[in-house]
Amino acid sequence: MDTEVAAREAARQRVVAAAADLLVREGRDAVTTRAVAAAAGMQAPAIYRLFGDKDGLLEAVAEDGYARFLAAKHADARPEDPVDDLRAGWDLAVEFGLANPELYALMYGEPRRGTNSAAFQAGMRILFERIHRLAASGLLRVDADLAASLIHATARGAVLTWLSLPDDRRDPALLSTMREAMVAAVTLDEPAVRDPGPAGAARALRALLPEQTALSSAEQHLLGEWLDRLTAER
Structure with a gap:
C-alpha cells in the first residue's frame, strides 16, 4: 500500500511540474489536460484520476507555487x-x-x-x-x-x-x-505607548498577553476582552 501511495504522489508531482512548466513557457491557455498529460508522459484520463478535473490540477499548481x-x-x-x-x-x-x-x-x-x-x-x-x-x-x-x-x-x-x-x-x-x-x-x-491614548498601549499589551504566565486562563480571557475594547476605540 505504501508503494502505491508513493507511486501516486510521484505521479502527482510529475503532472504538477509539467503543468507549471507549460504555464511558465506558454501561458495559462496552454495548460490543457491533454497537453499536460503528454508533457508528463501519461494518458489524459490519469489527470482526472489524480486531480478530479482541470480546476483541481490548477489548484495543485497554485499550491505548489505557495510552497515555492x-x-x-x-x-x-x-x-x-x-x-x-x-x-x-x-x-x-x-x-x-x-x-x-x-x-x-x-x-x-x-x-x-x-x-x-x-x-x-x-x-x-x-x-x-x-x-x-x-x-x-x-x-x-x-x-x-x-x-x-x-x-x-x-x-x-x-x-x-x-x-x-x-x-x-x-x-x-x-x-x-x-x-x-x-x-x-x-x-x-513612533511607538504608540508614548501617546496619551490607550489604544496603542492596549494593542501592544494584547500582542504580548499570550506569552505571560502570571494570570490564569480566565483572567487572560477577561483582560483580553478589555484590551480588545480599548484597542477598538478611535
Whole structure:
C-alpha cells in the first residue's frame, strides 16, 4: 500500500511540474489536460484520476507555487527594526510575483485559490509573526487582521498592476510608492505607548498577553476582552 501511495504522489508531482512548466513557457491557455498529460508522459484520463478535473490540477499548481514562495521566505525572529522587516517581506513577495508572472497570476488572480494549502497557511503565520513584532513594539497602527489584509492587498495590487502595464510604462516608483503607502497605513512613526491614548498601549499589551504566565486562563480571557475594547476605540 505504501508503494502505491508513493507511486501516486510521484505521479502527482510529475503532472504538477509539467503543468507549471507549460504555464511558465506558454501561458495559462496552454495548460490543457491533454497537453499536460503528454508533457508528463501519461494518458489524459490519469489527470482526472489524480486531480478530479482541470480546476483541481490548477489548484495543485497554485499550491505548489505557495510552497515555492514559502521556500524563498526568510523570517528573522529578532529583526533590528520590525518596520524594515515588514518592508523586506513585502519586497520579497513583490519580487516573487515579478519573477513568476504566470504562476503569480494563477495563485492570486482568483479569490482563495490555493489558500487552504499548508504552504499558504505557513506563509500567513510568518506574516502574522511580523505583525506581532510590530504590535509588541507599539508600532502597529491597526488591528492585526486588517494589517495582514492591507499588506496582502498592496503587494498583490502592485504586482498585478505592474504586469498589466506595457514595458515602457513600468515605473519602479509604482512599487516603492505602494510599499511606503502600506507602511504608513499599517505602522506608526513612533511607538504608540508614548501617546496619551490607550489604544496603542492596549494593542501592544494584547500582542504580548499570550506569552505571560502570571494570570490564569480566565483572567487572560477577561483582560483580553478589555484590551480588545480599548484597542477598538478611535
